[in-house]
């Protein structure tokens with residue numbers, strides 16, 4: 001997958017262009033994944049001062065993933081493993097330290113903001129802080145159109161009204177302020193703001209974790225409807241494995257900045273191979289009384305991301321770790337005969 | 348019946364908590380009844396804002412200053428908590444009731460070593476020597492799975508990860524061998540793998556020491572795995588309570604049924620299918636709530652529901668606050684069908 005060098009890719013292919021903003025569905029070659037990540041990495045420098053060199057923290061390391069058009073890729077892993085950093089690189093909010101993102105086969109590197117906004121939009125976790133409290137809903141939802149100079153003000157107003165309908169908000173919400181809406185309604189506003197640019201890829205970073213379960217179900221239904229209606233491609237980040245299992249086609253499991261396993265929903269949930277994936281699944285407490293809390297057999301020695309363990313980064317917590325695991329990092333290898341990958345010496 | 352009640356560790360009847368807010372009075376807890384038996388794990392479950400934390404603070408005597416509490420009956424081991432002096436209340440809190448918060452840093456003092464904080468209560472409330480207190484602290488730190496317990500006593504809270512801090516909080520809650528621990532969403536901020544380990548530990552120690560626990564959560568998965576009994580809260584009321592297996596097998600209140608069906612159940616809910624959401628939102632708790640508080644969202648609401656439903660008793664220690672908890676809703680008369 002990473003046979004080509006990343007700089008070549010950036011140089012030789014045409015840049016991401018601005019698609020036709022009409023409502024017509026866009027055509028693209030079905031074989032090209034909607035989103036492709038090639039060896040994507042992000043390194044942060046910590047505590048660098050005038051006279052000392054900072055330590056580095058590999059928040060995301062060498063991540064390669066392909067998300068086929070119209071599919072949902074789930075991304076799971078513990079807090080701090082790099083999920084949001086990955087999302088920010090896809091949205092152009094953080095520059096990768098290395099590697100490339102291809103949208104429709106074209107590099108995101110160097111693409112202009114407008115082109116990017118027409119392709120990829122985010123929905124973030126917190127419907128409270130992500131909306132400007134002093135702006136009316138219509139202004140919030142219409143802002144991306146205004147920023148990118150799309151349409152006349154009448155056309156923009158029409159598009160806003162239409163989008164509020166699509167996400168199930170009453171028309172009168174247009175004149176309200178975020179503070180007058182419930183958490184679920186605010187998340188609908190965030191979804192409307194993402195959809196107004198008619199993107200084909202939506203990056204959902206924990207879109208329902210700040211919501212109550214009864215409201216979460218409404219939002220998940222909406223995300224499913226929108227996907228079916230507009231043929232959207234999602235990267236869906238969540239720590240709720242039941243939700244992930246319900247929504248996704250494929251899942252990538254991340255540990256300390258690296259993908260440790262990736263496969264179809266059935267493979268990951270039905271026959272997980274990586275010890276970390278198994279532990280994650282065991283810790284998901286489904287509402288079945290009488291089962292108790294399983295012993296997942298993991299230490300809770302959470303690793304320091306700025307000083308990751310040698311070899312397989314999971315070895316200090318892994319119940320199956322051997323001497324080899326401390327010395328050599330397992331590569332993310334294709335599983336024979338399966339459209340799946342795992343990084344473990346003993347999977 | 349009456350013998351059992353006397354034996355209950357905690358008896359709560361018609362507990363109310365009111366808070367003055369700009370728009371009037373917010374009725375955070377609206378007349379709730381429940382009890383806790385000795386040594387049992389009772390889960391209080393409900394969505395955000397339903398009054399779980401206010402209930403726990405009312406029991407601990409830690410409500411915000413401006414709030415008003417009233418109750419027909421609020422007894423802890425036969426002691427009337429409503430008339431207790433602040434001093435005796437504080438003694439009780441240290442020695443016989445303990446609390447574990449969602450964010451351990453709200454309860455831990457960053458300026459003191461863990462050893463100091465662990466031992467303080469035991470020395471003050473039980474009059475044991477510092478040495479004895481240290482020994483118990485080391486024993487409990489080991490029991491909650493903390494390695495090198497002795498060295499940890501000299502560490503400060505910020506030197507620990509979130510999961511380790513919550514383990515320390517459990518050890519601290521157990522120091523004085525309390526009869527009751529109130530744990531308010533103690534694992535909500537933790538990763539699922541850490542949550543599973545902490546829950547397993549808490550359940551084990553609770554059973555071993557015979558400590559009663561009120562475990563507050565919004566997660567019905569967690570409840571199913573650890574609770575002996577469950578009380579479901581909605582808009583400041585306990586709307587259903589039952590032994591855990593009964594609640595999941597035969598939920599009697601439409602809200603409980605709604606909650607259980609809106610989480611995707613692996614193996615049962617077909618992937619990608621529509622989930623059964625509960626439409627609408629919780630009513631405002633400012634001012635008076637007329638009739639059943641769930642009426643505006645209930646799929647089977649009837650004209651009767653404009654009257655406040657009583658707490659109906661069902662077989663097997665099962666109660667539900669719904670007019671139709673023990674019978675089907677009336678079916679509107681259909682015109683006669685000709686054959």
Ligand SMILES: Nc1ncnc2c1ncn2[C@@H]1O[C@H](COP(=O)(O)OP(=O)(O)OP(=O)(O)O)[C@@H](O)[C@H]1O
Pocket residue numbers: 044045057058059077078079080081082083084085086305
């Ligand atoms: N701007 C930054 N500077 C330095 N380190 C950062 C920065 N942003 C993130 N990190 C670090 O990078 C790692 C990955 O963080 P990230 O926010 O991507 O995690 P996450 O998987 O989204 O976690 P969560 O589940 O808590 O949202 C963490 O160790 C984090 O502390």
Ligand SMILES: Nc1ncnc2c1ncn2[C@@H]1O[C@H](COP(=O)(O)OP(=O)(O)O)[C@@H](O)[C@H]1O
Pocket residue numbers: 366367368373375393394395396397398399400401402411632
């Ligand atoms: N200090 C406070 N002042 C005013 N209202 C409050 C205060 N704390 C909580 N409330 C309100 O009381 C109700 C119950 O809150 P709480 O017990 O914290 O809910 P839960 O813990 O179930 O999420 C909510 O409507 C909340 O907004």
Ligand code: SF4
Pocket residue numbers: 274275276312313314315318319320321322325330343344345346347
């Ligand atoms: S490589 Fe070794 S330590 Fe890593 S997951 Fe596999 S068995 Fe465990």
Ligand code: SF4
Pocket residue numbers: 600601602639640641642645646647648649651652656668669670671672
């Ligand atoms: S009392 Fe009426 S509105 Fe309330 S839960 Fe029962 S049926 Fe529904």
Ligand SMILES: [Mg+2]
Pocket residue numbers: 083084085205
């Ligand atoms: Mg994040």
Ligand SMILES: [Mg+2]
Pocket residue numbers: 399400
């Ligand atoms: Mg609370």
